Amino acid sequence: MDKVKLKKWAKIILVLVVVIIAIVTGYKYYAQKQEEAKKPVVNTAQVQYMSMKSIVSATGTIKPVESVEVSSKITARVKxxxxxxxxxxTQGQTVALLDGKDYETQKEQAEFTLQNAKTIYDRTNYLYNIGAKSKEDLDNAQYNYDTAQSKLEEAESNLSETVIVSPMDGVVIGEPVTDGTMAVQGNSNPTVIMRIADLSRKQIFAKVDETDIGSVRVGQKATFTVDAYNGKTFTATVSKISQTDMDNSWNISNSSSSSSSSSAAxxxxxxxxxxxxxEGLLMPSMTARVEIETANKDSALAVPLSALKTDKNGTYVIVIKDDGTTENRYVETGIYGDEFVEIINGLSENEKVDVTMVKKATTTTSARPGPPIH
Structure with a gap:
C-alpha cells in the first residue's frame, strides 16, 4: 500500500509541476505580447521624385465682362x-419707346415761347438803336430770348429720350419690363427697363481665403466646374487680384461699427x-468651383505629408537608417500637395522616413463642461 500511495503522490506532484510550468510559460508569452503591443508600429515611406502641383481652391460667380442696365433719363410710361x-x-438699336405726349406738348410750348421772345428781342433791339429803349431793356430781352432757347433745347432733348437705344452690342438678359410700366428717372434708384450683356466674354469673381491669397498671381492657370455640366471641366486665367478684402475691414471708418463681427470672421x-x-455653355450667376494652380513641377523630391513634424527649431523628418537607427533631420519644404510635400533641402532620393501618425494623448476630467460654443 505504501508503494501505491507513493506512486499516486508522485503523479500528483508531476501534474502540479506541469501545470505550474504551463502557467509560467503562458504568463511569459502573454507578457511578451503585451510588451510588443506597447511598441509603436513604425510605417516608413521612401523619398522619391514625382510630379507635383499646388492648388488653391475657391468659389466664385460667373459674370459677363461687360453689361449695362438700361434705364430712362426722364420719367415716362413705357409705351x-x-x-x-x-x-x-447692336449698339444704337432702338429697344423701347416711352410715351412722349407730355414732352411733345412741352416742346410746342417752348417753340411758341421762343418765337415770342425772338419777336420782343427784335423790336427792343430796333427801338434801342433809335434811342427809344435803354440798354437795360435790351439786356432783359436778350436774357428772355436766351432762356427760351435753352428751354426749347431741353424740351427737344427730353423728347429724344423717349426713344431708348442699346448702348452696346450684346444679348438681352432676363425679361424686360412690360408695356405700361412707369419708368422713373433718378441717380440712386432708377427703373431698369432691361439688362444687356456681352456674353462672348465672361469672368469669375472668386473669393480666396487670406491664408491662400499670398500664393495667387496674375497669369496663373485655373480649372473649374459648375453644377450644370457634371463631369465637365472649364479653364480660366487669373487676371486681377484685389488689394483689399471683400468687406474692406481695414477701413477705419468701418472698423468701429463692425469690429465685433469682423474680428471673428x-x-x-x-x-x-x-x-x-x-461653346457658350456658361451662364451668368452660375457658381464656379475653382482650383488655381499656384505651382507645378514635373520632378520634385517629395515625401508624404505625414512625415513632417515640427518643433521650436523648425520642420523635420525622422530618417530610418539601414541599421535601423533613426535621425531627426531638419528639412526645407517647397510645394504642398494634397498628400505629398516637396523637399527642397535635407533629404536624398531613396532614403526612408517615418510616416507613423502619432496620436495625441487625451485626458478626462470630472469638471462641469462650459457653455456651448455658437
Whole structure:
C-alpha cells in the first residue's frame, strides 16, 4: 500500500509541476505580447521624385465682362418694348419707346415761347438803336430770348429720350419690363427697363481665403466646374487680384461699427479670372468651383505629408537608417500637395522616413463642461 500511495503522490506532484510550468510559460508569452503591443508600429515611406502641383481652391460667380442696365433719363410710361429676353441687339438699336405726349406738348410750348421772345428781342433791339429803349431793356430781352432757347433745347432733348437705344452690342438678359410700366428717372434708384450683356466674354469673381491669397498671381492657370455640366471641366486665367478684402475691414471708418463681427470672421480677397467658354455653355450667376494652380513641377523630391513634424527649431523628418537607427533631420519644404510635400533641402532620393501618425494623448476630467460654443 505504501508503494501505491507513493506512486499516486508522485503523479500528483508531476501534474502540479506541469501545470505550474504551463502557467509560467503562458504568463511569459502573454507578457511578451503585451510588451510588443506597447511598441509603436513604425510605417516608413521612401523619398522619391514625382510630379507635383499646388492648388488653391475657391468659389466664385460667373459674370459677363461687360453689361449695362438700361434705364430712362426722364420719367415716362413705357409705351412699347421692342425686344425680348435672349434677343441679340447692336449698339444704337432702338429697344423701347416711352410715351412722349407730355414732352411733345412741352416742346410746342417752348417753340411758341421762343418765337415770342425772338419777336420782343427784335423790336427792343430796333427801338434801342433809335434811342427809344435803354440798354437795360435790351439786356432783359436778350436774357428772355436766351432762356427760351435753352428751354426749347431741353424740351427737344427730353423728347429724344423717349426713344431708348442699346448702348452696346450684346444679348438681352432676363425679361424686360412690360408695356405700361412707369419708368422713373433718378441717380440712386432708377427703373431698369432691361439688362444687356456681352456674353462672348465672361469672368469669375472668386473669393480666396487670406491664408491662400499670398500664393495667387496674375497669369496663373485655373480649372473649374459648375453644377450644370457634371463631369465637365472649364479653364480660366487669373487676371486681377484685389488689394483689399471683400468687406474692406481695414477701413477705419468701418472698423468701429463692425469690429465685433469682423474680428471673428474669415477674411476673403476677390480674385478675377478670365473664362474660356468657346461653346457658350456658361451662364451668368452660375457658381464656379475653382482650383488655381499656384505651382507645378514635373520632378520634385517629395515625401508624404505625414512625415513632417515640427518643433521650436523648425520642420523635420525622422530618417530610418539601414541599421535601423533613426535621425531627426531638419528639412526645407517647397510645394504642398494634397498628400505629398516637396523637399527642397535635407533629404536624398531613396532614403526612408517615418510616416507613423502619432496620436495625441487625451485626458478626462470630472469638471462641469462650459457653455456651448455658437
Amino acid at each position: 412699347q418694348v421692342l425686344v425680348k429676353e435672349n434677343d441679340t441687339v 474669415v477674411i476673403y480677397y476677390s480674385v478675377t479670372l478670365d473664362v474660356d467658354d468657346p
